[in-house]
Amino acid sequence: MKNLFVKTSKPYDVKIGAGEINNLADYIKQVKNCNKIAIITDDVVGGLYGKKIKDILCDYDVCYHEFLHGEGHKTMDTVSSLLEFLAQNKLTRSDLVVALGGGIAGDVAGFVSASFLRGIDFVQIPTTLLSMVDSSVGGKTGVNLSCGKNLAGAFHQPCLVVCDPDFLATLPDEEFKNGLGEVIKYGCISDKNLFDLLATQDVHANLEEVIYTCIKIKADFVEQDEFDKGERQKLNFGHTLGHAVEKVTDFKIPHGQAVGVGMKLICQWAENQNLTAKGCADKIDGMLAKYNMVRDVNCDKKLLWQTVTNDKKLKGKQIDLVLIKDIADCILYRTNIDDLTK
Ligand SMILES: NC(=O)c1ccc[n+]([C@@H]2O[C@H](COP(=O)([O-])OP(=O)(O)OC[C@H]3O[C@@H](n4cnc5c(N)ncnc54)[C@H](O)[C@@H]3O)[C@@H](O)[C@H]2O)c1
Ligand SMILES: [Zn+2]
Numbered sequence: 001m002k003n004l005f006v007k008t009s010k011p012y013d014v015k016i017g018a019g020e021i022n023n024l025a026d027y028i029k030q031v032k033n034c035n036k037i038a039i040i041t042d043d044v045v046g047g048l049y050g051k052k053i054k055d056i057l058c059d060y061d062v063c064y065h066e067f068l069h070g071e072g073h074k075t076m077d078t079v080s081s082l083l084e085f086l087a088q089n090k091l092t093r094s095d096l097v098v099a100l101g102g103g104i105a106g107d108v109a110g111f112v113s114a115s116f117l118r119g120i121d122f123v124q125i126p127t128t129l130l131s132m133v134d135s136s137v138g139g140k141t142g143v144n145l146s147c148g149k150n151l152a153g154a155f156h157q158p159c160l161v162v163c164d165p166d167f168l169a170t171l172p173d174e175e176f177k178n179g180l181g182e183v184i185k186y187g188c189i190s191d192k193n194l195f196d197l198l199a200t201q202d203v204h205a206n207l208e209e210v211i212y213t214c215i216k217i218k219a220d221f222v223e224q225d226e227f228d229k230g231e232r233q234k235l236n237f238g239h240t241l242g243h244a245v246e247k248v249t250d251f252k253i254p255h256g257q258a259v260g261v262g263m264k265l266i267c268q269w270a271e272n273q274n275l276t277a278k279g280c281a282d283k284i285d286g287m288l289a290k291y292n293m294v295r296d297v298n299c300d301k302k303l304l305w306q307t308v309t310n311d312k313k314l315k316g317k318q319i320d321l322v323l324i325k326d327i328a329d330c331i332l333y334r335t336n337i338d339d340l341t342k
Contacts, residue, residue, distance in 0.1 A: 110141030129179025181256030238263030
């Protein structure tokens with residue numbers, strides 16, 4: 001088992017290791033003296049693992065709620081029914097919420113925990129690769145509004161994260177690739193060894209090590225910039241164009257794979273502008289090919305940039321781009337949006 005201590009305003013442990021979920025009750029005892037636990041999950045993860053988690057927590061007074069899986073249910077309606085569920089079960093601030101599932105369950109249950117009684121503690125149990133390496137650590141929670149993704153939310157750090165790679169045995173391949181997009185991103189922005197390992201070996205044979213390394217990188221950025229005002233923006237490498245890829249393909253290319261293409265395209269753009277040396281775009285393309293991921297998007301690149309300029313992060317005519325000068329050498333680069341379509 002590997003342990004990572006995340007030093008945010010409210011610090012917490014991330015336990016990483018195969019079979020660690022079986023120690024969940026012990027780990028909870030170490031962080032909170034509570035009687036009642038509310039497990040929140042989606043229907044797919046609930047069907048697979050709901051009973052197992054209830055059994056592991058059998059010493060507690062457990063209540064349990066499943067909501068329907070999928071981005072379409074990451075909504076205020078779901079939040080509303082979950083808040084009612086916690087209230088009906090009379091949870092108090094001495095009790096605990098357990099978020100079991102992928103990034104959606106974590107984001108929704110985290111937001112519900114941030115708002116119920118103005119904030120109760122919650123534990124993240126990520127079950128997708130993406131949620132293990134990304135969403136379960138860092139404290140960003142929230143839901144979608146009809147105008148866009150993640151528009152309502154709160155910073156609310158978990159009190160514990162238990163990350164057990166054994167959950168990934170049932171994860172569909174496409175969902176694994178989704179997480180892999182973010183894993184490759186961590187290599188690109190800050191760890192050449194990780195990038196080389198992914199390029200030369202099979203990620204499946206090194207899962208625990210890879211997940212640990214990614215969480216460590218994410219935690220380092222979060223500790224430096226908990227509320228996302230500067231350094232943490234580097235975690236958005238590949239995301240500016242990635243979000244545009246998602247939008248122009250009407251979300252047919254899922255997020256992690258869109259980020260993969262976005263990383264390659266932003267490197268191509270920076271290399272063509274002579275802002276960075278040539279080479280990274282090809283390396284990323286080779287990685288996407290190796291893992292059979294989406295490598296390009298069939299549309300005019302100008303359309304992608306136009307989609308970017310409608311992005312919520314724009315400050316007037318300026319845009320902050322995350323570029324890499326080399327693998328693991330990441331910079332923030334502010335430019336004028338008119339330069340993007342050159
Ligand atoms: N809070 C953050 O910092 C942050 C960061 C990145 C992404 N996100 C959010 O995360 C969400 C995406 O997360 P995701 O990719 O984990 O999606 P997800 O939660 O929808 O999970 C993907 C699918 O896999 C299923 N699933 C989950 N675990 C499984 C398992 N072990 N076996 C079989 N099936 C399983 C789920 O039911 C779902 O259908 C997005 O809404 C995104 O906005 C948040
Ligand atoms: Zn992402």
